[in-house]
Amino acid sequence: MTEFELIQRYFAAQSAPRADVALGVGDDTAVLRPPPGEELAVTTDTLIEGRHFPRDTAPGDVGWKALAVNLSDLAAMGAQPRWFVLALTLEPSRAHDAWLAAFAEGLARLAYETGVALVGGDTTRGALSITITALGTLPPGAALRRSGARVGDVVCVTGTLGDAALALRSASATAGDEYLRARLNRPAPRIEAGLALRGLANAAIDLSDGLAGDLRHILQASGVGAEIEIDTLPMSAAFARLHDPAERLRLQACGGDDYELCLCIPPDRLTQARTRLGALPLTEIGRIRGEPGLVWRDARGKPLNLDLHGYRHFGD
Ligand code: ADP
Ligand code: MG
Numbered sequence: 001m002t003e004f005e006l007i008q009r010y011f012a013a014q015s016a017p018r019a020d021v022a023l024g025v026g027d028d029t030a031v032l033r034p035p036p037g038e039e040l041a042v043t044t045d046t047l048i049e050g051r052h053f054p055r056d057t058a059p060g061d062v063g064w065k066a067l068a069v070n071l072s073d074l075a076a077m078g079a080q081p082r083w084f085v086l087a088l089t090l091e092p093s094r095a096h097d098a099w100l101a102a103f104a105e106g107l108a109r110l111a112y113e114t115g116v117a118l119v120g121g122d123t124t125r126g127a128l129s130i131t132i133t134a135l136g137t138l139p140p141g142a143a144l145r146r147s148g149a150r151v152g153d154v155v156c157v158t159g160t161l162g163d164a165a166l167a168l169r170s171a172s173a174t175a176g177d178e179y180l181r182a183r184l185n186r187p188a189p190r191i192e193a194g195l196a197l198r199g200l201a202n203a204a205i206d207l208s209d210g211l212a213g214d215l216r217h218i219l220q221a222s223g224v225g226a227e228i229e230i231d232t233l234p235m236s237a238a239f240a241r242l243h244d245p246a247e248r249l250r251l252q253a254c255g256g257d258d259y260e261l262c263l264c265i266p267p268d269r270l271t272q273a274r275t276r277l278g279a280l281p282l283t284e285i286g287r288i289r290g291e292p293g294l295v296w297r298d299a300r301g302k303p304l305n306l307d308l309h310g311y312r313h314f315g316d
Contacts, residue, residue: 001095003123006095006100006123007025007121007123009100010100010101010103010104011025011086011104011118011121012024012025012026013025016111016112016115016116016117017117018082018083018115018117019033020032020033020034020035020082020083021033021083021117021119023119024117024118024119024120025118025119025120025121029120030083030085030119030120032082032083032119032135034082034137035137037139037140038137038138038139038140039137039138039139039140039141039142039143040135040136040137041074041077041079041135041136041137041138041143042133042134042135043070043073043074043077043133043134044070044131044132044133044134045066045069045070045073045131045132046129046130046131047062047065047066047069047129047130047131048127048128048129049062049127049128049129052065053065053185054168057185058102058106058185059094059099059100059102059103059106060102060103060105060106060109061106061185061186062103062106062130063102063103063104063105063106063107063108063110063130064106064107064109064110064185064186065106065185065186065187066086066107066130066132067084067107067110067111067116067132067134068110068186068187068188068189068259069132069187069189069208069259070084070132070133070134071110071114071116071134071189071191072187072189072190072206072208072259073134073206074134074136074189074191074194075189075190075191075193075194075195075206075261076144076190076194076204076205076206076261077136077138077143077144077145077194077204078138078142078143078144078194078195078197078198078201078204079136079137079138079143079194080136080137080138080191080195081114081115081116081134081135081136081191082116082117082135082136082137083116083117083118083119083134083135084111084116084117084118084119084132084133084134084135085118085119085120085121085122085132085133086107086118086120086121086122086130086131086132087121087122087123087124087130087131087132087133088121088122088123088124088129088130088131089124089125089126089127089128089129089130090123090124090125090126090128091125091126091127091128092125094128095125106186110186114189114191116134138198139198142198142199144194144197144198144201144203144204144263145203145204145221146203146204146205146217146218146221146222147203147221147222148201148202148203148222148264149202149203149218149219149221149222149224149264149288150202150222150224150264150266150288151224151288151289151290152266152267152287152288153202153203153264153265153266153267153287153288154264154265154266154267154270154284154286154287154288155215155226155228155262155263155264155284155285155286155287155288156262156263156264156265156270156273156282156283156284156285157207157211157233157234157260157261157262157263157282157283157285158190158193158260158261158263158277158280158281158282158283159190159234159258159260159280159281160234160235160236160239160258160260160281161207161211161233161234161235161252161253161255161258161260162233162235162236162239162248162251162252162255162258163179163180163183163184163236163238163239163258164180164183164184164187164255164256164257164258164259165210165251165252165254165255165256165257165258166180166238166239166242166251166255167180167181167183167184167185168184168255168257169251169255177238179236179238180236180238180239183236183258184257187257187258187259188259189206189259190206190259190260190261190280192280193261193277193280194261196273196276196277197261197263197265197273197276197277200265200269200272200273200276201263201264201265201273202264202265202266203218203221203222203263203264204218204261204262204263204264205217205218205261205262206259206260206261206262207256207258207259207260207261207262208256208257208258208259209256209310210253210254210255210256210309210310211228211233211252211253211254211262211310212253212254212294212308212309212310213254213256213309213310214262214310215228215262215294216294216309216310218262218264219288219292219293219294222264222288223292224288224289224290224292225288225289225290225291225292225293225294225295226286226287226288226289226294226295227286227287227289227294227295227296227297227303228285228286228294228295228296228297229285229286229297229298229299229301230249230253230296230297230298230304231298231299232283232284232285232286233249233252233253233283233285234281234283234285235248235252239251239252249306249308250308253296253308254308254309254310256310263282264288270282270284294308296308
């Protein structure tokens with residue numbers, strides 16, 4: 001199979017057709033039609049085997065997740081995802097039908113579910129690595145930035161925290177709980193939530209490296225601090241089966257890969273925010289305050305002496 005046959009067979013028609021694609025896979029570039037007057041939101045993320053996913057991850061899960069992490073970034077900006085390009089580096093041992101078909105199927109499933117179109121890419125030989133660049137659009141000035149948090153805002157998160165980290169931790173120990181494994185391998189980017197909270201949230205970020213690290217990005221960009229009540233961190237029924245409170249906190253605050261949104265919302269907009277989100281839970285976990293830094297408090301309001309941080313790629 002040549003590179004051209006491979007692209008044709010697995011990637012040329014892997015997504016929903018869109019009227020805003022003038023030219024998709026096959027020419028020197030894609031040609032796209034953003035809605036007149038809107039701003040373009042662009043993001044890119046690479047997944048490396050052994051670093052971003054375990055070596056034994058199913059190829060369909062790799063395909064899904066590579067797209068999901070990019071759509072999650074668009075969601076965190078409140079952008080409407082439209083298109084993506086895929087740079088795929090493969091060892092010859094994986095350029096075979098079983099691996100490619102499963103990878104493309106996982107990728108296409110999420111692309112269809114979210115209505116985004118694969119419009120181009122690049123295919124090369126080497127250690128397995130997947131880079132996706134996703135593009136979306138926004139009305140001018142509507143982006144949910146990290147820098148907009150204000151003193152008094154409620155810090156909220158969508159969904160539940162810690163599931164993906166627990167799945168990763170338990171990967172080799174116990175037969176994996178299906179729900180937790182799906183949270184790790186097939187995260188649902190919170191696109192609808194990001195769109196719904198445009199104009200309501202002052203700041204947003206998606207939780208890819210853990211709450212402790214990602215919330216600090218908002219605090220630094222906004223020049224504020226926050227206090228978080230650890231007992232309010234939302235957990236799933238599957239996660240709640242873990243009984244050790246210290247381990248729960250470690251996974252919920254420092255574990256990554258949940259791809260929920262963390263948002264700062266003025267208190268008087270919280271009811272409207274919840275109404276707009278419908279069935280997706282939005283949990284209040286703390287407040288933005290003027291003093292810089294991140295303070296963790298227990299159920300009685302006592303500050304905890306904790307140095308929690310998120311995942312660091314180049315950290316100590
Ligand atoms: P070029 O030599 O111009 O870089 P390529 O041979 O790399 O062209 O790609 C040919 C066409 O196939 C282009 O339209 C490119 O966007 C598309 N393409 C290449 N690899 C992929 C891929 N993995 N997924 C989707 N489209 C791809
Ligand atoms: Mg090329």
